[in-house]
Amino acid sequence: MxxxxxxxxxxxxxxxxxxxxxxxxxxxxxxxxxxxxxxxxxxxxxxxxxxxxxxxxxxxxxxxxxxxxxxxxxxxxxxxxxxxxxxxxxxxxxxxxxxxxxxxxxxxxxxxxxxxxxxxxxxxxxxxxxxxxxxxxxxxxxxxxxxxxxxxxxxxxxxxxxxxxxxxxxxxxxxxxxxxxxxMGIDGDSKMSKSKGNFIGILESREDIWEKLAPAPTDPARVKRSDPGTPEKCNIYSYHQLATPEPELTEYVAEGCRTAGIGCLDCKRKLLENLMKVLDPIQERYATLSTxxxxxxxxxxxxxxxxxxxxxxxxxxxxxxxxxxxxxxx
Ligand code: SF4
Structure with a gap:
């Protein structure tokens, strides 16, 4: 080996x-x-x-x-x-x-x-x-x-x-x-890092993560709920690509963005849901190991x-x- x-x-x-x-x-x-x-x-x-x-x-x-x-x-x-x-x-x-x-x-x-x-x-x-x-x-x-x-x-x-x-x-x-x-960091400007304060910690609670996600910048073209966007220009979409293993769900988000079928907050809620599916078990294992x-x-x-x-x-x-x-x- x-x-x-x-x-x-x-x-x-x-x-x-x-x-x-x-x-x-x-x-x-x-x-x-x-x-x-x-x-x-x-x-x-x-x-x-x-x-x-x-x-x-x-x-x-x-x-x-x-x-x-x-x-x-x-x-x-x-x-x-x-x-x-x-x-x-x-x-x-x-x-x-x-x-x-x-x-x-x-x-x-x-x-x-x-x-x-x-x-x-x-x-x-x-x-x-x-x-x-x-x-x-x-x-x-x-x-x-x-x-x-x-x-x-x-x-x-x-x-x-x-x-x-x-x-x-x-x-x-x-x-x-x-x-x-x-x-990229949650600000969408630079690589995610602790020193820049633009991170989502793996041990952060659902509520704390939402506080960061909710105001995070998205595609600037989506000013109103009815404005279509370009997911490839949005940092939130890049997180979806990481956290959502099922391609059909990622495509659902991309399509919803392009057609204004979903709003940015709905999109972020979906992301939070998928992210927590990964982070919840890590946080549980962390709690056990901490004992x-x-x-x-x-x-x-x-x-x-x-x-x-x-x-x-x-x-x-x-x-x-x-x-x-x-x-x-x-
Ligand atoms: S719908 Fe999602 S991917 Fe599209 S701009 Fe809003 S947050 Fe970004």
């Missing part, structure tokens, strides 16, 4: 952008590949953050991911900083990475603009840590959105460079693009143990090849 690696930052909550943009895809892939899924807290500390929230945020995210349907027994969900090999391999990869390549990364340029007062080395080195995350488990499959494809390419380059210099060690991974690469936090913590501990063993083997192999002293010989 090929190895899959992917990561998600502990930002404090999961929203439907995370769910439809990434997590739903992982739920299928976890049975196809030997899956390592990491709460990447070492990545999260490259920008300003509050240390007192970090540990709770990481645990809550893990809880949320299990509630979404990650297999508690099969998928190795773990917290990145609990596996020291990631940082160790990053340093090793730093020594074979040209600085210019990192400076050219689109995400670095964007983040450097966004966080002008904190352009730290970690921000620049982010793709190297990502390469280490993947390659330490000899990952071959990396489910990502389009904005991360450049980093997967970079990881392939790191593997090639290492293999050329020290001998064949790492596979060349490939990006597995999600079917929904970009979920068993000790068990969830034990699972994360066991997963971290497995990850330390697997990554430790890779570090040993790397050190042998590089002429460094493996720790067990000291």
């Amino acid at each position: 090929k190895v899959l690696f992917t990561g998600i930052q502990p930002t404090g909550l999961l929203h439907i952008g995370n769910y439809y943009g990434a997590i739903r895809n992982w739920l299928d892939l976890q049975y196809k590949y030997d899956s390592y899924i990491s709460v990447v807290d070492l990545h999260a500390i490259t920008i300003e953050y509050d240390p007192k929230d970090m540990r709770d945020n990481s645990f809550e995210l893990a809880l949320g991911l299990f509630a979404c349907g990650l297999d508690l027994k099969k998928t190795k969900l773990f917290i990145q900083s609990e596996v020291p090999g990631h940082a160790e391999l990053t340093w090793i990869f730093n020594t074979i990475t040209p600085l210019g390549e990192l400076e050219r990364m689109t995400q670095f340029k964007d983040k450097a603009k966004q966080h002008r007062k904190n352009v730290n080395v970690g921000l620049l080195d982010y793709p190297v840590l990502q390469a280490a995350d993947i390659l330490i488990y000899k990952g071959e499959i990396v489910p990502v959105g389009e904005d991360q494809v450049q980093h997967v390419e970079f990881t392939r380059e790191v593997a090639r460079r290492f293999n050329a210099r020290y001998g064949d060690t790492f596979p060349e991974c490939q990006a597995e693009l999600t079917a929904t690469p970009r979920v 068993k936090k000790g068990e969830v913590r034990d699972i994360l501990d066991r997963n971290a143990d497995v990850c330390r063993k697997v990554s430790g083997q890779t570090i040993l192999e790397v050190k042998e090849r590089m002429g460094l002293t493996p720790i067990w010989k000291i």
